[in-house]
Amino acid sequence: MDRLRVRWIIFSSLFIVVVLSYLVTLRIETTPSPEVRRAFDYLENLPDSSVVMISFDHEASSLPEIQPITLALLRHAFRRNLRVVGLSLFAEGTAIGYRMLNKTAQEFGRVYGQDYLFLGFKPQHISAILGMGESIRRVFPEDYSGNKLDNLALMKNISNYGDIAVVISIADGDRTVQWIEYAGARYKQKIIAGITAAMITTYDPYLGSGQLYSAVGGLKGAAEYENLDGHLGGGNRGMISQTAAHLFIISLIAIGNILYFRNRKGRG
Numbered sequence: 001m002d003r004l005r006v007r008w009i010i011f012s013s014l015f016i017v018v019v020l021s022y023l024v025t026l027r028i029e030t031t032p033s034p035e036v037r038r039a040f041d042y043l044e045n046l047p048d049s050s051v052v053m054i055s056f057d058h059e060a061s062s063l064p065e066i067q068p069i070t071l072a073l074l075r076h077a078f079r080r081n082l083r084v085v086g087l088s089l090f091a092e093g094t095a096i097g098y099r100m101l102n103k104t105a106q107e108f109g110r111v112y113g114q115d116y117l118f119l120g121f122k123p124q125h126i127s128a129i130l131g132m133g134e135s136i137r138r139v140f141p142e143d144y145s146g147n148k149l150d151n152l153a154l155m156k157n158i159s160n161y162g163d164i165a166v167v168i169s170i171a172d173g174d175r176t177v178q179w180i181e182y183a184g185a186r187y188k189q190k191i192i193a194g195i196t197a198a199m200i201t202t203y204d205p206y207l208g209s210g211q212l213y214s215a216v217g218g219l220k221g222a223a224e225y226e227n228l229d230g231h232l233g234g235g236n237r238g239m240i241s242q243t244a245a246h247l248f249i250i251s252l253i254a255i256g257n258i259l260y261f262r263n264r265k266g267r268g
Contacts, residue, residue, distance in 0.1 A: 053085045056083070057173070132160060161189040
């Protein structure tokens, strides 16, 4: 069999394995990491109607990892009857965040302007982070749809970080660092990160020093959070699919080695 045909068979088989395993709904039993447990416990124990700010600071290319984390956090917040203020300091994350926030809020029957709202995008992100420490209205006089913040019930008693229980930065880069260094260091704002698995080690020093309160990282972190919240989603499905792909590749490596040594033995 020529090499091109072998490659075609291998990649086609891998594609089928990944797709079929993604359609399976199983609960992946995991022991939650201390960081995921800490993030979950903080939201779980917030007083009813507390305000959580979620910043969608990511690109569309990271959605396979980022979306399960975002949905797990949003579903937990709405289940706990927390109020959510969404925004984005990354242009590409604006439409994505607006859509995910609206869709998840509708699952729980939440009302826009009362239970949640979306501020939209603001460039010059460091100025925006610092500015909201003094006045959110000064940075975002209107929401994403053009409504004056003063006309939205959610913002009635919300002025600055002093009225926000926690900022959750959903990021695939270093935007969370600016939240930590400016909102956290200057205004003592508690920060939780939702980040890709590749970014976890970048934030380890911030977690170790306590500047970053907690982090939910990658599909594994999303699956752990879903299990704690009792609402299975993309994290669990992604972990099943990822595990199946790894097992398939390991099987191919084993078969390849067996064929290699058998042929070498046959040649004497």
